[in-house]
Amino acid sequence: MQFTDLGLSAELLRAIGEQGYTTPTPVQQQAIPHILAGRDLEALAQTGTGKTAAFVLPILQRLTNPQTSPLQKVTHTAPRVLVLVPTRELAAQVLESVRVYGAHTGLRSLAVFGGVGINPQIQTLRRGIDILVATPGRLLDHLGQRTVDLSKVQTLVLDEADRMFDMGFIRDIRRIIERLPKVRQNLMFSATFAAEVRELAHAVLKNPALVEVARRNAPAELVSHSVIKVDQDKKRDLLLHLFAAHGWHQVLVFCRTKHGSDALARKLEQSGVRTAALHGNKSQNARTRALADFKAGKLAALVATDIAARGLDIDSLPRVVNFELPNVPEDYIHRIGRTGRAGASGEALSLVSSDERIQLRDIERLLKREIPTSVMPGFEPQHNHSVPRPAAGRPPAQKPAQARTRSGSGDRSGAPRSPRPARSGGGAAKPASHHSGQRHR
Ligand code: AMP
Numbered sequence: 001m002q003f004t005d006l007g008l009s010a011e012l013l014r015a016i017g018e019q020g021y022t023t024p025t026p027v028q029q030q031a032i033p034h035i036l037a038g039r040d041l042e043a044l045a046q047t048g049t050g051k052t053a054a055f056v057l058p059i060l061q062r063l064t065n066p067q068t069s070p071l072q073k074v075t076h077t078a079p080r081v082l083v084l085v086p087t088r089e090l091a092a093q094v095l096e097s098v099r100v101y102g103a104h105t106g107l108r109s110l111a112v113f114g115g116v117g118i119n120p121q122i123q124t125l126r127r128g129i130d131i132l133v134a135t136p137g138r139l140l141d142h143l144g145q146r147t148v149d150l151s152k153v154q155t156l157v158l159d160e161a162d163r164m165f166d167m168g169f170i171r172d173i174r175r176i177i178e179r180l181p182k183v184r185q186n187l188m189f190s191a192t193f194a195a196e197v198r199e200l201a202h203a204v205l206k207n208p209a210l211v212e213v214a215r216r217n218a219p220a221e222l223v224s225h226s227v228i229k230v231d232q233d234k235k236r237d238l239l240l241h242l243f244a245a246h247g248w249h250q251v252l253v254f255c256r257t258k259h260g261s262d263a264l265a266r267k268l269e270q271s272g273v274r275t276a277a278l279h280g281n282k283s284q285n286a287r288t289r290a291l292a293d294f295k296a297g298k299l300a301a302l303v304a305t306d307i308a309a310r311g312l313d314i315d316s317l318p319r320v321v322n323f324e325l326p327n328v329p330e331d332y333i334h335r336i337g338r339t340g341r342a343g344a345s346g347e348a349l350s351l352v353s354s355d356e357r358i359q360l361r362d363i364e365r366l367l368k369r370e371i372p373t374s375v376m377p378g379f380e381p382q383h384n385h386s387v388p389r390p391a392a393g394r395p396p397a398q399k400p401a402q403a404r405t406r407s408g409s410g411d412r413s414g415a416p417r418s419p420r421p422a423r424s425g426g427g428a429a430k431p432a433s434h435h436s437g438q439r440h441r
Pocket of ligand 1: 021022023024025028046047048049050051052053
């Protein structure tokens, strides 16, 4: 199937062609006809699948068609489309897509999010826009100040709905939805169909079409996973050693906390690795600049928290390093979703200390495989790394004493060795049970 088969207007096809795209991705193929037809939609699709264009293109088309959008942009100033997103970065990226694909439509758009001045947003809203992309908090500020009018919204998009739940936005979302016209089109995109997402879908969507697409970067196939066991207090030195030894560039490094990200970024920078930190305490300008520099290859490392990295659109990132494992195993999948995209292979390396063994076990269960594990000469852990095996009578996969050479390496000598990523693990682990860990931002 080609984009020309989807019934999109000449203006949109021109913009798509300018991006060099000819073939719609699976989520685009499936979602665009439903959205063009005016249906509600529930889509299970992650970042990297082309989901943004899947809703932006048909929305633009409907806005420029007098039959589907009788209110023309010259007659009013209030937005007709509202896209709610969890983070500022995602808001900026969605806005960019709206502007790129809408370059020849004459439609006007704006993103409102916190961390930047509200006045320029108010001025743009006054001048009139067609598409508003917003994070819930800042949109509520505008509603409180009566600087935005949502009475003309004909299409609502909830993007990364699962993440909005994780970030505690559900009440805000409900308050915003109360201010929208009752008759409207609703589109919801989520990486998971967790129970609370289903509940919201049930409340908001009317007879939705369902679209479900496989990850573009199925982690099992395209990403090599590996673990180096190391004591917590040696992780920084080990990471520096890896940068120096391998001449790494464009590495996305994950930490659990903002404070930890800052401290690690400082240490890397002091040691000559060009680094920036990306987290919620950074000003919007600093975050935008860090991301642009990273994408342009000016930074060797970007140290990020899970929330800040959510939805980052960075193509073909060669390597993700988990400086600390996430508490929620699904976040591991989100993290490594930044690498191995679009058919490129990627590497996900985790530095795991003894107090993270439970998280590692949960991640392996989710992946349904064991991750090859090694130790690095000179950085051998002093603490016990044995992984407690699940209760309920399952036999241990191995004895604790064998931990340093477990997982299919063929190396049973117990001698230290370098990390050796592998594409297939032992497969001994069970699927994850639902795990609710404390989330750090
Ligand atoms: P998304 O899932 O929306 O974050 O998109 C991921 C990446 O895929 C973005 O860099 C898009 O520009 C790119 N993309 C979107 N649609 C297509 C397409 N049909 N062909 C190739 N790349 C695309």
